[in-house]
Amino acid sequence: MRFTLLAEDGAARRGRLETAHGTIETPVFMPVGTAATVKTLEPRDLEALGARIILANTYHLYLRPGHERVERLGRLHRFMSWGGAVLTDSGGFQVFSLGEKGAGRDKGGPGLVTIAEEGVTFRSHLDGSRHFLSPEKAILVQEALGADVIMAFDECPPSLADRAYHELSLARTQRWLVRCRQAWRELEDRRAADGAAEQYACNLFGIAQGGLFGDLRARAIEEAAALDLPGYALGGYAVGEEPVQMWEGVARDAPRLPREKPRYLMGVGTPEDLLAGIAAGVDMFDCVLPTRTARNGLLFTSRGKLVIRNARHADDTRPADPACGCHTCRTFTRAYLRHLFKAGEILALRANTLHNLHFYLTLMQAAREAIAAGRFEAFRRERLAAWREGEEP
Amino acid sequence: MRFTLLAEDGAARRGRLETAHGTIETPVFMPVGTAATVKTLEPRDLEALGARIILANTYHLYLRPGHERVERLGRLHRFMSWGGAVLTDSGGFQVFSLGEKGAGRDKGGPGLVTIAEEGVTFRSHLDGSRHFLSPEKAILVQEALGADVIMAFDECPPSLADRAYHELSLARTQRWLVRCRQAWRELEDRRAADGAAEQYACNLFGIAQGGLFGDLRARAIEEAAALDLPGYALGGYAVGEEPVQMWEGVARDAPRLPREKPRYLMGVGTPEDLLAGIAAGVDMFDCVLPTRTARNGLLFTSRGKLVIRNARHADDTRPADPACGCHTCRTFTRAYLRHLFKAGEILALRANTLHNLHFYLTLMQAAREAIAAGRFEAFRRERLAAWREGEEP
Ligand SMILES: [Zn+2]
Ligand SMILES: [Zn+2]
Numbered sequence: 174m175r176f177t178l179l180a181e182d183g184a185a186r187r188g189r190l191e192t193a194h195g196t197i198e199t200p201v202f203m204p205v206g207t208a209a210t211v212k213t214l215e216p217r218d219l220e221a222l223g224a225r226i227i228l229a230n231t232y233h234l235y236l237r238p239g240h241e242r243v244e245r246l247g248r249l250h251r252f253m254s255w256g257g258a259v260l261t262d263s264g265g266f267q268v269f270s271l272g273e274k275g276a277g278r279d280k281g282g283p284g285l286v287t288i289a290e291e292g293v294t295f296r297s298h299l300d301g302s303r304h305f306l307s308p309e310k311a312i313l314v315q316e317a318l319g320a321d322v323i324m325a326f327d328e329c330p331p332s333l334a335d336r337a338y339h340e341l342s343l344a345r346t347q348r349w350l351v352r353c354r355q356a357w358r359e360l361e362d363r364r365a366a367d368g369a370a371e372q373y374a375c376n377l378f379g380i381a382q383g384g385l386f387g388d389l390r391a392r393a394i395e396e397a398a399a400l401d402l403p404g405y406a407l408g409g410y411a412v413g414e415e416p417v418q419m420w421e422g423v424a425r426d427a428p429r430l431p432r433e434k435p436r437y438l439m440g441v442g443t444p445e446d447l448l449a450g451i452a453a454g455v456d457m458f459d460c461v462l463p464t465r466t467a468r469n470g471l472l473f474t475s476r477g478k479l480v481i482r483n484a485r486h487a488d489d490t491r492p493a494d495p496a497c498g499c500h501t502c503r504t505f506t507r508a509y510l511r512h513l514f515k516a517g518e519i520l521a522l523r524a525n526t527l528h529n530l531h532f533y534l535t536l537m538q539a540a541r542e543a544i545a546a547g548r549f550e551a552f553r554r555e556r557l558a559a560w561r562e563g564e565e566p
Numbered sequence: 567m568r569f570t571l572l573a574e575d576g577a578a579r580r581g582r583l584e585t586a587h588g589t590i591e592t593p594v595f596m597p598v599g600t601a602a603t604v605k606t607l608e609p610r611d612l613e614a615l616g617a618r619i620i621l622a623n624t625y626h627l628y629l630r631p632g633h634e635r636v637e638r639l640g641r642l643h644r645f646m647s648w649g650g651a652v653l654t655d656s657g658g659f660q661v662f663s664l665g666e667k668g669a670g671r672d673k674g675g676p677g678l679v680t681i682a683e684e685g686v687t688f689r690s691h692l693d694g695s696r697h698f699l700s701p702e703k704a705i706l707v708q709e710a711l712g713a714d715v716i717m718a719f720d721e722c723p724p725s726l727a728d729r730a731y732h733e734l735s736l737a738r739t740q741r742w743l744v745r746c747r748q749a750w751r752e753l754e755d756r757r758a759a760d761g762a763a764e765q766y767a768c769n770l771f772g773i774a775q776g777g778l779f780g781d782l783r784a785r786a787i788e789e790a791a792a793l794d795l796p797g798y799a800l801g802g803y804a805v806g807e808e809p810v811q812m813w814e815g816v817a818r819d820a821p822r823l824p825r826e827k828p829r830y831l832m833g834v835g836t837p838e839d840l841l842a843g844i845a846a847g848v849d850m851f852d853c854v855l856p857t858r859t860a861r862n863g864l865l866f867t868s869r870g871k872l873v874i875r876n877a878r879h880a881d882d883t884r885p886a887d888p889a890c891g892c893h894t895c896r897t898f899t900r901a902y903l904r905h906l907f908k909a910g911e912i913l914a915l916r917a918n919t920l921h922n923l924h925f926y927l928t929l930m931q932a933a934r935e936a937i938a939a940g941r942f943e944a945f946r947r948e949r950l951a952a953w954r955e956g957e958e959p
Contacts, residue, residue: 208909209902215913216897238880238905246883246901254897487631490639504609504647508639509602512631516601519912520608 184454187544194258199456209253213523226258232267240317248319261320271298308352325353332414339384376403406437420449427453467525476564486511499531577847580937587651592849602646606916619651625660633710641712654713664691701745718746725807732777769796799830813842820846860918869957879904892924
């Protein structure tokens with residue numbers, strides 16, 4: 174994997190990430206394919222949308238169909254028939270959130286996620302079965318899944334947890350990062366010794382936590398950078414804080430990440446968040462927002478948000494966004510999209526998903542062009558103004 | 567609309583139906599798009615599958631989004647962005663089945679579907695609101711929807727209802743047919759006087775009922791044929807009788823339908839049923855079976871049926887049907903399809919639907935070729951034998 178910085182415009186960066194499964198122009202948005210499928214879409218749809226890298230969730234795939242099965246079936250790329258690049262998260266985030274739910278803690282039951290120095294014990298949200306995940310196990314599972322980019326196993330505390338907890342958690346996450354790197358190097362060395370093709374190389378990204386505490390973030394970044402990993406991520410944003418707190422934190426932290434490595438802001442965000450992140454020098458983003466809200470009938474447009482179920486669309490023969498060139502907007506009217514959504518038709522979910530991902534991916538393309546042209550801040554102001562303006566009646 | 571008989575092979579017929587929205591080679595299977603969408607698919611998917619005519623349900627569209635709205639939005643073709651032909655049923659079948667459910671009769675409540683000479687009063691299964699449908703209203707609604715083929719308003723009693731009820735019902739259905747024809751002619755005349763384009767012409771098909779009583783069916787067909795309509799259908803099959811009773815009934819009735827008009831067997835059926843119907847001289851079929859069973863994880867293959875959720879597919883890297891050329895079989899393994907289905911992923915429903923419709927449509931294409939080659943019966947025997955054989959382990 175190779176990352177090349179092509180242009181800078183203030184803190185914003187235009188880059189290129191070359192992987193064994195294709196070249197990715199950055200800044201890039203990665204659609205989320207939790208269970209090895211970006212919900213409602215086929216791989217050919219993702220290709221047509223211009224997606225070159227997607228995210229899959231280790232926690233979900235570890236539980237079903239199981240990482241060993243995915244490995245037997247040709248790892249993620251062959252399993253889901255996707256020729257582009259894949260990034261997997263470490264499973265940590267879901268262990269802490271879904272594992273708690275599975276254990277019924279959100280319903281007042283005992284919390285059955287146990288964090289120890291060695292790793293985390295949790296129950297499956299599917300069947301309540303008991304599992305253990307550690308830095309070493311998370312790397313092993315991700316290597317079996319075979320993603321191009323794999324993530325360090327960390328704890329992601331709520332942004333608004335107190336400083337004492339953030340310090341305790343961060344220190345452990347930093348020790349886990351060292352263990353992740355060790356496990357990753359051993360697996361990659363063993364694989365190289367076995368003569369495995371370069372195309373199966375997994376590239377480990379480190380994650381810096383630290384909540385909203387600038388000094389903790391700075392320390393986490395410094396320690397992680399010393400490990401000289403292929404890339405770095407900011408975790409622990411968009412987990413409860415106000416957007417402006419996140420924007421300030423990212424603007425402060427992202428420029429501290431190694432300049433020559435790809436920078437990834439995990440789980441973010443809204444279109445506004447993406448522009449703020451790009452302005453801060455972030456190269457990679459992922460979020461369920463465009464796909465999940467699509468399934469809830471919320472469409473992102475050049476003039477802001479559109480709630481397709483609203484009665485005022487019932488006789489509207491315009492496309493969802495007259496300025497959009499996606500297949501949905503070229504084919505269907507708002508009236509028809511509303512009808513599909515109200516009737517509970519599956520096509521509504523797919524048509525909306527195609528549109529929202531097109532919106533996100535073309536936004537990133539336009540951002541890349543603006544950075545290359547040295548006018549990213551003007552571009553950002555124009556887009557924010559148009560979104561706030563709302564649509565014509 | 568013009569129907570041309572191209573070849574005959576025993577009672578089986580190879581024909582061509584020219585509509586204002588394209589030419590349809592017969593025998594043809596029409597995918598069902600109840601709410602103006604063939605569930606999970608876009609119009610471009612239907613085109614790629616080779617579908618040239620689909621069915622939409624008047625009852626559902628009348629209730630939501632309403633026939634007047636569909637008419638305002640450019641009638642069905644523009645509403646759903648479908649360039650091929652459309653056939654609508656009359657709504658009668660759903661009024662009697664879903665209307666009863668909406669009224670809670672299946673839960674022991676009072677039956678709120680009232681049949682009178684004038685028409686039928688029923689309650690919406692969506693919101694319980696009261697509606698009235700008559701022969702004249704059914705034609706009016708279908709003309710507003712703008713299908714290429716519209717169906718007469720009839721009652722479709724259970725096959726196994728007693729003879730007295732069938733006689734009573736059939737006599738009324740026959741009187742309704744005369745009224746349907748009258749209403750259709752008046753609307754078409756008025757439309758012609760208004761200078762409406764030929765592309766909006768609706769062609770009324772008559773329906774012959776009569777249950778499993780050969781003499782009732784013969785009388786119904788004779789009376790309907792005397793009305794010289796653009797096409798004729800057999801209704802009231804696949805509504806509770808054994809398959810062999812249907813096959814015998816269709817083999818007896820279909821050849822009695824006017825030879826020079828298209829013949830349509832409504833709501834049928836399994837692959838075996840289609841071959842039996844074609845052998846009897848049927849030209850058109852529709853059924854929810856391939857699309858509904860796809861969403862339940864049942865796939866039709868060249869070696870019989872495949873239940874994709876079965877554990878034995880978990881590590882199977884073969885396509886659902888190695889003999890199938892559909893996009894699903896060219897792209898996904900059984901292992902992946904099973905994973906999608908078990909994980910409740912929407913892509914499972916779409917991938918399965920693409921496969922099953924491909925199976926149905928290529929079966930019809932092969933049947934057309936067999937008739938043209940004068941070897942339909944041999945073709946039928948071969949297919950039935952292969953399906954019964956089951957798949958290799
Ligand atoms: Zn669009
Ligand atoms: Zn197939």
